[in-house]
Structures are given as structure tokens and as C-alpha cells.
Amino acid sequence: QKEYKFVVAGAGSGGMAMANALTRKFGKGKxxxxxPSELHFYQPMWTLVGGGIKTKEDSSRTMSSLMPKGADWYKDRVAKLDPDNNTVSTTQGDVLKYEYLIVALGFELNISSIKGMQEALDEDPMFCCNYSYNYVDKTFKAFQNFKKGNAIFTQPASPIKCAGAPQKIMYLAHDYFRKVNFTFLSQLLFSFILFSLLQFRMANCKMQTHIIQPRAPKDLWGPKFVAVLTDICKSRDITVNVNHNLVEVRHDKKEAIFKLMDKETPEYVTYQYEMLHATPHMSPPEVLKSSPLAGPAGFMTVNKHTGQHTKYSNVVGLGDCTDIPTSRTAAAVAAQTGMLKQTLAAIMNNHDPEKVAHYDGYTSCPLITGYNTCVLAEFDFDLNPLETFPFDQGKERRTMYHLKKDFMPQLYWNMMVKGLWNGPGLMRKLSHFGFSK
Ligand code: FAD
Ligand code: UQ1
Structure with missing residues (x-):
């Protein structure tokens, strides 16, 4: 058994930022x-990889190049979280005792929850998914090989990371097909199968109460940004079908089977697809779901303003695996690293974290709407816009496209993973001359 001041579980966006910040502050061996992963991924780039704008190699760095030199890296999986004994065990049998635990285990993809999805990913060139590094480069090839028929983009009936990503790739596809300008364009039925979580919540309360935060699309972005997206869909040939949940893919027949969510008795509808971009269900990894840190829905239960665990006071969490009720993004994680630095300092000094940290739910989704346009949605827990820039961000803008494509990766690799970026809160205040939340 080894003893540490801090153990960080998971070194994705949140864990790597915290590991670097804590090592810098507390020094070697703490x-x-x-x-377990050899590579660290900048996942927000995968939309651009899918659109053929970046390569997948652009989105990764070796884990070792980002890991703080003074930290001990166990290149292994967490096998057990035991907060009653302040230990974390790894698959290979290391037992790490901690004073403080930082949990940032993210979301894992549940591909098997859609029957036939794994086979389709492996065997059908026109079936793609930007959510996986292994398959993200299939998407642009599918764009290039698309001739005519339905291009379908799905969103599941459960919380996902970056809820905008399934739409962003649809806008890119639409823009790409439009630019290629085939004569079949007039016959093209472009279906966007967007599941209405609001109705899902109503239909579903009875049977799936384990989903604690099923948020309606209009709950996802707030009214301002939903209005923008609705107009964009209307003005292009995009059909929005709600209440559909993808349950099966028969790639040999090019069929996608959807369950209709607003029916009392199970009803299914089959769509023929030429190209299908599917987004699978996601959840925190099993090791977290089955631990005492998780609530009934499988998420780690934390105070939404401080990130402190609701029961174990020396355990904090951030990012996708927590039950913080905001849209799960790297932008939210950045703001949450600021929150956790304050929370940990308070706990270590026996102060009440709630008096020091007050995360407002800041999250952001740069909604790519075409090959040179983007709407930068930013909002808080109550879906009030929290816009960084002093102009109306509800418009499609080229500047925001370049912010996403050129500036964000630099910000991520040079600041965020190093634990030096706590989100744009300060920028927002400065750009609004202090008149912003
Ligand atoms: P992750 O970064 O996913 O890290 C989790 C880490 O835990 C991983 O390194 C994993 O290997 C590790 N892990 C898992 N299991 C174990 C275990 N048992 N033991 C030890 N370690 C383990 N966000 C934005 O802000 N803007 C965007 O435009 C955007 N677009 C996106 C587009 C796509 C296609 C995707 C997939 C995501 C996008 N995101 C975007 C979301 C963003 O990437 C995530 O919200 C963010 O990375 C979450 O950080 P995290 O630290 O919680 O989890
Ligand atoms: C952000 O901080 C962030 O994390 C690094 C992102 O993830 C890639 C984002 O997409 C966005 C938009 C932000 C917010 C930052 C600014 C400057 C608006």
C-alpha cells in the first residue's frame, strides 16, 4: 500500500488539469x-475530424507528455473505489491510500446498447460515429461517398457528453453535400432524428426513473440558442423527427430501427439509410457506478456548486461522470477545475467549501453550423446565457468558427491540461466592463 496526499482517478480533460495543478502546488511525490490510456484525447476536435477539417492524430498527445513530472502515474485502471477506507485499488493490485481523492473518470460509450452497432461500425463504411477515436475518421469518408438517399443523425434518450456534437456533424454534412452540389439535392431527404427528451421525460417517468437529468433539447441550450438552431434547421432541408430512439441497426439491409417513445405500447419504425451517424448511450464507467460514490443513477453525487461528494467530504469530482446538472463539456470541466481548487483549499483548511466555491454551471458548446460558421452557446445552470464576448453570440459567425478551430486547441494544450485555465469567467467580466454575472 502506497500513501499519497492526492489520488486522481482518470487523466482526461478534468483529471489531467487537476493533476498538473496539484503537483505544481504541492510538489513531488504528493x-x-x-x-490506463497511452493517449490523451482532445475530444472536442472529433467533430472537426469527422468533417475532414482536422486529422484524428491532431486530436491526441501521448499521456506521458502531459503527465506532471512530479506525480506518480499508475498506467492502470481503477478497479475499486473504497472511500470508507480512503483507498483506490488498481487492476494490477496496487492499493493507493489518499487524504483527498479527485474523481474524473468521464463517460464510457455503451455501444452494445444499440443492437448491431458494433458490427455496423466495423463493417459498414457508411455507418459512423464521431464519439470514438477508433472510428472518427470514417465520417468524412462517408461524406465523400454519399450519393443519394437518407443521411440520418441520431441522438440517444439519455445524457451524453457534448449534446451538440450529434447536430454539429449534421450541419457539416449538410454544408458539404450542398457544396458538392449534386443534382440529386432536390430529392434528398435529410432526416435529423432528434429525440425529444421533454416528451421522453413525461412518457418515461413511470418506467425509467433512474435517469435523473433527462433534459429536453430546449432545456439543453436555453431558449435563445434553441431558437437559433430551430431556424437553421428550418432554413435548410433538414427534417427534425422527435421521439425516436435508435435501438437497432441492420447494416446489411441499410436499415435503422427506432423505438417511438411517445407510445403506450412499444412501436417501432424502420428507416432506410444511405449514411448514418449514430450517437450511442453513455454512462460513467462501471467501477464508479458500482462504488459507494455513485447515486442511484450511476453518477457520482456531488454538491453542484463545490464538487464535494455528498457523503465523503475528502472526495471531490468533476466532469462527465458527476451528477452536476449542466451540459457535459470540456468548457464546463475548465470552470469546474477552478471550483475544485477552491473547494480543496477550503477542505484542507477546515473551512466550509460552500462559503468559498460557487460554480454557476458555466458550460459552452461551440455549435459548428457549417464549414466556416459557428454559434458559440454559453450558459449557466438556469440556462441563462453567460456570453464571453460583448456581441450577440446567437448569430452564426466566422470568428467563432476560428475560435473553435484554431484557438481552442491551443488553449486546451497550452493552458487547460496544465491546470492553468479555469474557464472564461474573468474574460467575460472584463469584456462586459464588470456588468456580467
Ligand atoms: P474524459 O476527458 O473523457 O476523461 C476520462 C478519463 O478517465 C479518460 O482518460 C479515461 O481513459 C479514464 N478512465 C476511464 N475509466 C477508467 C478507469 N477505470 N480507471 C482509470 N481511468 C479511467 N466539449 C466542449 O467543451 N466543446 C466541444 O465542442 C466538445 N465537443 C465534443 C465532441 C465530441 C465528439 C465528444 C466525444 C466530446 C466533446 N466535448 C466537447 C466534451 C468533452 O470532450 C468532455 O465533456 C470532456 O472531455 C470531459 O472531461 P472528463 O475529464 O470528465 O472526461
Ligand atoms: C473553453 O474554455 C473550453 O475548454 C478549453 C472549450 O473546450 C474546448 C470550449 O469549447 C470553449 C468555448 C471554452 C470557453 C472559452 C472561451 C474563450 C469562450
């Missing part, structure tokens, strides 16, 4: 990081 921080242990448990992370």
Missing part, C-alpha cells in the same frame, strides 16, 4: 494518477 500526487498519484491512475489512468
Amino acid at each position: 500526487v498519484a494518477v491512475v489512468e
